[in-house]
Amino acid sequence: MVALRGDGPLKLGGTMAVSVAGAESNVAIGLARLGHTVRWAGAVGEDEAGELVLRTLRAEGVDVRGVSRDAAAPTGLLLFEPRLPEVTRVHYYRAGSAGSRLGADAVERAFASAAPPRVLHLTGVTPALGADARAACARALRLADEHSVRVCVDVNFRSRLWSREEAAAVLRDWAGYADVLIASDDELPLCLPAGHHEHALDDIAGQARALLGLGVREVVVKLGARGATAYTGAGELHRPARTVRTVDAVGAGDAFVAGYLSALLDGADVAERLERGVTTGAFAVASRGDWEGAPTRAELGMLGAGDGAVLR
DSSP states (O other): OEEEEESSOGGGOOOEEEEEOOHHHHHHHHHHHTTOOOBOOOEEESSHHHHHHHHHHHHTTOBOTTOEEETTSOOOEEEEEEEETTEEEEEEEOTTOTGGGOOHHHHHHHHHTSSOOSEEEEESSGGGGOHHHHHHHHHHHHHHHHTTOEEEEEOOOOTTTSOHHHHHHHHHHHTTTOSEEEEETTTGGGGSOTTTSSTTTTOHHHHHHHHHHTTOSEEEEEOGGGOEEEEETTEEEEEOOOOOOOSOOTTHHHHHHHHHHHHHHTTOOHHHHHHHHHHHHHHHHTSSSSSTTOOOGGGGGGGGGOTTOOOO
16 A cells, blocks of 8 residues: 555644555565565555555565556555654545456466465455455465465454454454464454454463464464464463554564564474564554665664664
8 A cells, every 4th residue: 555654643634654564565575674575465546546556566676577557546544643742643545446456467477477485475454355355365375385484474354454253254264274373462353263362362372372283384473562472282472562662553563474484484493483573563563654764684783773873
């Protein structure tokens, strides 16, 4: 989407900064900056907003050969409204957008444009956009299964796009495909089969173990300022968040996912995956924008430089 960031309450007008945003594109950019080869499959309108999205992704080194341009629908729009120092409201204008009409053909092109990917990353945002986008995601999951591609699912529940009941109906099925399932603590119940979540609703570890029992290999729980915990067959491992001055928390979850997947692609163990995830998440929190502050691989060690450090 195109993202417009205001400098105060929208009803008062003022200036807005123009950028792009989207959960999957944020992760794609984060991974590309860390040196990975990334393909993004999506749909934009045949408009100037869509050209901005594609230009930005190309500039960040993301392969967009799987993208489709929709002449009959506009590129989606996202408005960020900083309402209080620690509270930002997000307004979506995505009904009828090109992204909501994403076709399975875009996913098929992305798979066919090069060798099958090592990891397929999906979020719960895309299926919330409508039936077409849901079908495209379902096709991606089937293709991943056919090509033995590892699947990462980030729940990323958006209450302004669909209800918890609608989300659960989709995500319970997706959990069966997921090798890595990433969620915040309040999102895990959406992935559990009906009847499983009632007795474990207040027990994060219990929910994670139930998902592991259903075939998920790793359940990673994002805990915001408290860090993240990974649950695997070998047990659980927690990593506290890195301490930084918060500038803008938007995009931190996607940045964490990019760091976690980067380390997974490097063959690192769970401890290192969590460490890189909380590090890339800290860069996002300490920077304005969804993806603009994402670090390169060479910058990962900068958080240890100390307050007021000048790197010459």
